[in-house]
Amino acid sequence: MQLKNDLLLRAAKGEKTERTPVWLMRQAGRILPEYRAVRESVSGFIELAQTPELAAEVTIQPVDLLGVDAAIIFSDILVIPEAMGLPYEMVEKRGPWFPKTVQSETDLKKLRIADGEDDLSYVIDAIKITKKALNGRVPLIGFAGAPWTIFAYMIEGSGSKTFSKARAMLYTQPDFSHKLLQMITDSTINYLKAQIKAGADLIQLFDSWAGILPPDQYEEFSLRYISKICDAITEVPKTVFAKGAFFAREDMAKLKCQTIGLDWNMGIAESRKMIGNGKTLQGNLDPAALYGSPKQVEAATRNMMEQFRGSRHIANLGHGVYPDINPEMVKIFIETVKNFK
Ligand code: CP3
Numbered sequence: 001m002q003l004k005n006d007l008l009l010r011a012a013k014g015e016k017t018e019r020t021p022v023w024l025m026r027q028a029g030r031i032l033p034e035y036r037a038v039r040e041s042v043s044g045f046i047e048l049a050q051t052p053e054l055a056a057e058v059t060i061q062p063v064d065l066l067g068v069d070a071a072i073i074f075s076d077i078l079v080i081p082e083a084m085g086l087p088y089e090m091v092e093k094r095g096p097w098f099p100k101t102v103q104s105e106t107d108l109k110k111l112r113i114a115d116g117e118d119d120l121s122y123v124i125d126a127i128k129i130t131k132k133a134l135n136g137r138v139p140l141i142g143f144a145g146a147p148w149t150i151f152a153y154m155i156e157g158s159g160s161k162t163f164s165k166a167r168a169m170l171y172t173q174p175d176f177s178h179k180l181l182q183m184i185t186d187s188t189i190n191y192l193k194a195q196i197k198a199g200a201d202l203i204q205l206f207d208s209w210a211g212i213l214p215p216d217q218y219e220e221f222s223l224r225y226i227s228k229i230c231d232a233i234t235e236v237p238k239t240v241f242a243k244g245a246f247f248a249r250e251d252m253a254k255l256k257c258q259t260i261g262l263d264w265n266m267g268i269a270e271s272r273k274m275i276g277n278g279k280t281l282q283g284n285l286d287p288a289a290l291y292g293s294p295k296q297v298e299a300a301t302r303n304m305m306e307q308f309r310g311s312r313h314i315a316n317l318g319h320g321v322y323p324d325i326n327p328e329m330v331k332i333f334i335e336t337v338k339n340f341k
Helices: 007-012 033-040 045-049 052-066 079-084 105-109 121-134 147-156 164-172 174-198 215-232 246-252 268-275 287-291 294-308 327-339
Strands: 089-091 095-097 140-145 202-207 238-242 259-261 280-285 313-317
Touching (some): 007 313, 033 045, 045 089, 052 327, 079 147, 121 174, 147 164, 147 174, 164 174, 202 215, 215 238, 215 246, 246 268, 268 280, 268 294, 280 287, 280 294, 294 313, 294 327
Parallel strands (some): 202 238, 280 313
């Protein structure tokens, strides 16, 4: 299927584009009343994510309602632990929770390496339905969590300010940690390959908890595994978004990926200098900038665009859009990028 709008893919590959493509992390769900209506028709997030027709519907909503240049498949990074044998629940207003966690080699023996097609067939079916319904309007982004971030949830069992249990594990049981990280990596490669086979045009790795590790541990317990995934996935362009990993930008320039996501703490000119011209940069407006007035949102967006001017860029926020942001402000962000000259 020929894409009618392939700006995202061309920008990722460093090809010339008429304008900068724009999409938002966490654009599916969260902010749209139309999403909440679909969400309320089922028992909760997990049922929605596991019903391919509905997952496809909410994936396409931001394309129709906001005018973004890409869709991102509606799912979650935590489907990987579940496919490995560690199910999660999504607790209303509190977030993910794992009834069982992984603490020892004995727990590890109960886990398996996930097979993308079989264990995650509901995501694969949602991708197929979405691709058909999009009919080439925009590319579809597939995604997974980076192994370190998934490891952090599997050890901790829920979100946490410090993830101290997960971080303790790197000191007390480094060999066990590497074994689990490798199992997550193998599962993720299987899963991403299946997403691509089903039609994902680009894939993004979310390392949401990158910023809580010291640089040497980040290299050993996170980047090493991200690098294995980038080496294994050769079919489509890849984006690596490592929230808070300002200290790893020079190393990230060496990854076999086309795009590096910047969070809003990372200076644009400084990041370009550290990463060089060989990669596209994605980001990085402060998500809180969208709480401003329409004029302020426009000015903040133009200021960001000015700093990226003339270099390989995909416009986005510096992290996921916050749930209480007014969709009208998101539209101003998107329109300002589209009209920027
Ligand atoms: O980008 C998209 O819109 C596609 C869908 C998507 C979801 N989660 C849906 C979701 C994506 C890409 C994710 C990624 C994800 N999930 C990350 C990495 C990105 C980031 O924000 O750092 C992380 C850390 C998670 C784990 C997770 N899932 C948490 C902590 C929570 C609870 C709080 C929250 O972020 O909303 C979720 C739940 C979740 N994932 C929801 C959605 C739409 C809300 C659930 C609901 O509708 O009740």
